[in-house]
Amino acid sequence: xxxxxxxxxxxxxxxxxxxxxxxxxxxxxxxxxxxxxxxxxxxxxxxxxxxxxxxxxxxxxxxxxxxxxxxxxxxxxxxxxxxxxxxxxxxxxxxxxxxxxxxxxxxxxxxxxxxxxxxxxxxxxxxxxxxxxxxxxxxxxxxxxxxxxxxxxxxxxxxxxxxxxxxxxxxxxxxxxxxxxxxxxxxxxxxxxxxxxxxxxxxxxxxxxxxxxxxxxxxxxxxxxxxxxxxxxxxxxxxxxxxxxxxxxxxxxxxxxxxxxxxxxxxxxxxxxxxxxxxxxxxxxxxxxxxxxxxxxxxxxxxxxxxxxxxxxxxxxxxxxxxxxxxxxxxxxxxxxxxxxxxxxxxxxxxxxxxxxxxxxxxxxxxxxxxxxxxxxxxxxxxxxxxxxxxxxxxxxxxxxxxxxxxxxxxxxxxxxxxxxxxxxxxxxxxxxxxxxxxxxxxxxxxxxxxxxxxxxxxxxxxxxxxxxxxxxxxxxxxxxxxxxxxxxxxxxxxxxxxxxxxxxxxxxxxxxxxxxxxxxxxxxxxxxxxxxxxxxxxxxxxxxxxxxxx
Amino acid sequence: xxxxxxxxxxxxxxxxxxxxxxxxxxxxxxxxxxxxxxxxxxxxxxxxxxxxxxxxxxxxxxxxxxxxxxxxxxxxxxxxxxxxxxxxxxxxxxxxxxxxxxxxxxxxxxxxxxxxxxxxxxxxxxxxxxxxxxxxxxxxxxxxxxxxxxxxxxxxxxxxxxxxxxxxxxxxxxxxxxxxxxxxxxxxxxxxxxxxxxxxxxxxxxxxxxxxxxxxxxxxxxxxxxxxxxxxxxxxxxxxxxxxxxxxxxxxxxxxxxxxxxxxxxxxxxxxxxxxxxxxxxxxxxxxxxxxxxxxxxxxxxxxxxxxxxxxxxxxxxxxxxxxxxxxxxxxxxxxxxxxxxxxxxxxxxxxxxxxxxxx
Numbered sequence: 056x057x058x059x060x061x062x063x064x065x066x067x068x069x070x071x072x073x074x075x076x077x078x079x080x081x082x083x084x085x086x087x088x089x090x091x092x093x094x095x096x097x098x099x100x101x102x103x104x105x106x107x108x109x110x111x112x113x114x115x116x117x118x119x120x121x122x123x124x125x126x127x128x129x130x131x132x133x134x135x136x137x138x139x140x141x142x143x144x145x146x147x148x149x150x151x152x153x154x155x156x157x158x159x160x161x162x163x164x165x166x167x168x169x170x171x172x173x174x175x176x177x178x179x180x181x182x183x184x185x186x187x188x189x190x191x192x193x194x195x196x197x198x199x200x201x202x203x204x205x206x207x208x209x210x211x212x213x214x215x216x217x218x219x220x221x222x223x224x225x226x227x228x229x230x231x232x233x234x235x236x237x238x239x240x241x242x243x244x245x246x247x248x249x250x251x252x253x254x255x256x257x258x259x260x261x262x263x264x265x266x267x268x269x270x271x272x273x274x275x276x277x278x279x280x281x282x283x284x285x286x287x288x289x290x291x292x293x294x295x296x297x298x299x300x301x302x303x304x305x306x307x308x309x310x311x312x313x314x315x316x317x318x319x320x321x322x323x324x325x326x327x328x329x330x331x332x333x334x335x336x337x338x339x340x341x342x343x344x345x346x347x348x349x350x351x352x353x354x355x356x357x358x359x360x361x362x363x364x365x366x367x368x369x370x371x372x373x374x375x376x377x378x379x380x381x382x383x384x385x386x387x388x389x390x391x392x393x394x395x396x397x398x399x400x401x402x403x404x405x406x407x408x409x410x411x412x413x414x415x416x417x418x419x420x421x422x423x424x425x426x427x428x429x430x431x432x433x434x435x436x437x438x439x440x441x442x443x444x445x446x447x448x449x450x451x452x453x454x455x456x457x458x459x460x461x462x463x464x465x466x467x468x469x470x471x472x473x474x475x476x477x478x479x480x481x482x483x484x485x486x487x488x489x490x491x492x493x494x495x496x497x498x499x500x501x502x503x504x505x506x507x508x509x510x511x512x513x514x515x516x517x518x519x520x521x522x523x524x525x526x527x528x529x530x531x532x533x534x535x536x537x538x539x540x541x542x543x544x545x546x547x548x549x550x551x552x553x554x555x556x557x558x559x560x561x562x563x564x565x566x567x568x569x570x571x572x573x574x575x576x577x578x579x580x581x582x583x584x585x586x587x588x589x590x591x592x593x594x595x596x597x598x599x600x601x602x603x604x605x606x
Numbered sequence: 607x608x609x610x611x612x613x614x615x616x617x618x619x620x621x622x623x624x625x626x627x628x629x630x631x632x633x634x635x636x637x638x639x640x641x642x643x644x645x646x647x648x649x650x651x652x653x654x655x656x657x658x659x660x661x662x663x664x665x666x667x668x669x670x671x672x673x674x675x676x677x678x679x680x681x682x683x684x685x686x687x688x689x690x691x692x693x694x695x696x697x698x699x700x701x702x703x704x705x706x707x708x709x710x711x712x713x714x715x716x717x718x719x720x721x722x723x724x725x726x727x728x729x730x731x732x733x734x735x736x737x738x739x740x741x742x743x744x745x746x747x748x749x750x751x752x753x754x755x756x757x758x759x760x761x762x763x764x765x766x767x768x769x770x771x772x773x774x775x776x777x778x779x780x781x782x783x784x785x786x787x788x789x790x791x792x793x794x795x796x797x798x799x800x801x802x803x804x805x806x807x808x809x810x811x812x813x814x815x816x817x818x819x820x821x822x823x824x825x826x827x828x829x830x831x832x833x834x835x836x837x838x839x840x841x842x843x844x845x846x847x848x849x850x851x852x853x854x855x856x857x858x859x860x861x862x863x864x865x866x867x868x869x870x871x872x873x874x875x876x877x878x879x880x881x882x883x884x885x886x887x888x889x890x891x892x893x894x895x896x897x898x899x900x901x902x903x904x905x906x907x908x909x910x911x912x913x914x915x916x917x918x919x920x921x922x923x924x925x926x927x928x929x930x931x932x933x934x935x936x937x938x939x940x941x942x943x944x945x946x947x948x949x950x951x952x953x954x955x956x957x958x959x960x961x962x963x964x965x966x
Contacts, residue, residue, distance in 0.1 A: 244862065259773070259936055349859060350859045351932045352850070353850060353859055354859075355669075356928070356930065357930050360674050427931070429931060429933075430932045432934070433932055433935060588936065589935065591860050
């Protein structure tokens with residue numbers, strides 16, 4: 056059995072070739088569980104990354120992890136290939152404790168812009184040559200770097216309120232500027248949470264966009280570092296992408312931690328996980344559709360309510376399965392919390408009913424939304440995101456797939472039970488808001504296919520082989536200095552977790568790679584030069600959840 | 607003293623009837639004035655009562671029906687008492703006035719918006735003898751006073767000292783200018799048919815039978831005579847009252863609430879009242895010049911019922927569109943107005959003129 060679409064795998068780059076490519080610039084090896092790692096000097100960053108991107112084809116800067124050890128700071132560039140994400144390489148850049156300065160990777164990958172800002176903000180590494188070295192999650196006036204070892208939590212912080220200035224005011228010849236600075240948010244009907252978009256307008260045209268994030272920053276990484284692997288971390292992922300994508304997030308942590316502790320998950324539990332995750336994806340995409348229509352239609356209209364009505368059915372099923380509607384906390388390391396609810400037939404029946412009714416509902420959406428001509432003129436050719444730009448910004452998920460980037464971790468880096476099921480990866484080449492909406496709607500259909508197959512498998516599974524949990528030690532203590540970066544296909548894209556163990560039962564460093572964070576960083580290139588309504592529509596089509604952006 | 611007749615038609619207007627009934631007509635000018643005030647009071651309150659029902663209750667119920675919800679159902683039968691509760695709530699709220707607001711303009715704007723719409727009802731024949739005035743320039747008068755609202759919107763947008771209000775105000779003007787012209791020109795094609803701007807005559811012309819299909823007589827309503835003009839007018843009207851798909855001046859998800867962003871409490875109520883009155887005025891104009899006014903089956907005395915049914919029909923249509931149709935972008939809106947509707951409106955006018963010229 057295989058997935059419907061087989062992607063052509065490009066020539067694999069062997070470790071020897073990588074070693075030869077990096078050559079003398081590699082000071083030593085620092086291999087991670089998921090990828091070979093090369094330690095390089097801070098002033099070789101751009102050089103090495105350019106070579107890896109252009110010579111070896113590592114075109115996806117998946118994540119940048121910054122951390123502080125007793126004797127050094129470290130930036131880890133986790134590189135992958137969009138064509139084959141199982142090929143990974145880590146570039147480790149140590150810098151001294153006294154003078155943590157490292158070369159910026161921004162000219163190589165645009166996504167390094169926000170990543171390095173975050174690394175500076177939370178850990179305190181300076182990136183030399185960075186075009187915009189500001190804090191990103193914390194306020195500008197914050198003192199200290201919270202994830203650095205010498206950070207004083209008790210120190211009171213003063214956050215001043217200063218008026219936002221028009222960043223391109225100096226571009227104009229005199230005081231009488233032609234542009235107007237407009238704060239879209241943090242309290243605005245269409246920002247989908249607490250997002251502040253500093254916008255500069257020329258009439259109705261958007262000339263400059265700067266998303267200001269961090270309003271929902273809840274120190275999730277640090278909280279995870281204070282929890283034990285076995286039980287205390289799992290509740291947190293539910294709170295990242297909190298609108299019904301909970302199980303997908305939990306899987307990201309489960310996958311990383313299971314790889315770290317070498318836990319084998321029983322097949323039966325994998326099927327339940329796969330089904331639950333796809334239910335979450337449907338719920339999440341329904342919400343995305345509903346809120347996008349809210350942005351385009353203007354009010355709480357029929358489409359929004361219909362989307363919520365249909366999502367409600369999924370929520371009910373998830374509630375039956377997990378006992379919760381929002382914060383599921385259903386996955387466990389090595390399995391899931393409990394088996395399908397009894398009576399099983401009833402649950403299977405209910406889920407099947409939902410799947411049976413789904414095609415008719417999708418048709419209804421197609422009638423009401425996607426074939427509406429006003430909707431089409433509003434959405435086509437607005438919010439253009441070219442494939443190369445999407446890759447450079449590290450976009451993943453429906454946002455990348457709607458730009459023709461054929462990248463889906465469920466197929467390309469298989470986990471769970473996906474590789475044994477028949478389904479397709481949806482890609483569209485419209486690159487615009489319309490393509491993103493269609494992409495999500497088609498993904499709902501694909502998810503339904505997956506769930507249907509899972510239901511069949513679950514129904515026929517012999518009763519005495521329903522093993523939902525592997526044997527996992529009560530206390531997990533992975534070997535010190537084991538590092539792993541693992542990602543799953545979340546509702547919004549590649550949701551990755553980096554964990555470094557320090558020999559205790561809690562992670563030494565826990566880093567979350569949020570797909571929304573990357574997708575949001577493209578807002579500027581997507582909307583500059585377009586009208587305000589398109590800015591709002593494009594923001595909606597990115598389908599961001601601020602809980603995941605800010606973490 | 608020379609008697610200057612306000613109108614010359616043979617229809618009996620409401621002020622005269624009130625004058626006769628109360629005996630006020632014996633007191634000359636003063637009596638006439640008082641009777642006119644009384645009549646205006648009746649009509650004004652009828653319209654205000656309608657908006658009172660429409661805003662807090664009917665709109666909620668209608669939208670809920672479109673969107674699979676229940677809406678208000680706790681206070682009174684079918685939630686009708688929410689009207690009382692909402693009135694108390696809205697009127698008892700604190701007025702928050704922005705520090706930099708341009709005071710007289712900021713305070714006047716809601717009044718201008720609400721009163722301009724109310725003024726338009728003066729010349730609308732509502733049937734059952736409810737008709738305040740019937741000047742020779744009736745239709746032009748309605749368009750003129752409805753247009754005053756634009757000034758109110760600009761005042762609101764500018765005086766609020768808020769960038770979103772400013773954008774909303776600018777959009778409102780751009781939209782009203784772009785759509786008022788096709789609106790008036792389409793209205794003119796009706797005038798060509800009727801041969802008069804006087805509302806009572808426009809209504810009277812439509813009461814003739816167009817075709818008789820056995821026992822069913824199809825009246826010569828202009829919507830039936832010239833459906834093309836009817837659709838054009840309907841479209842331009844939606845833009846004029848700022849409702850989906852043309853609600854860009856408010857556009858809650860884009861510019862918060864446009865020109866009304868900074869209005870609270872009573873001012874907010876006034877602006878909202880004005881908007882609903884405008885929808886109803888739009889409905890009244892459509893009913894009068896395209897749907898035969900108070901014309902309908904049954905005795906002439908129930909004309910007001912048919913008239914209200916038609917107005918509410920138009921209101922229902924706006925709510926339907928609001929629930930189901932996306933909003934066009936501001937540039938597309940202007941494009942539709944100037945490049946589409948205006949051209950079509952002129953084409954319609956010329957065609958109508960040619961046809962009427964050939965037949966008559």
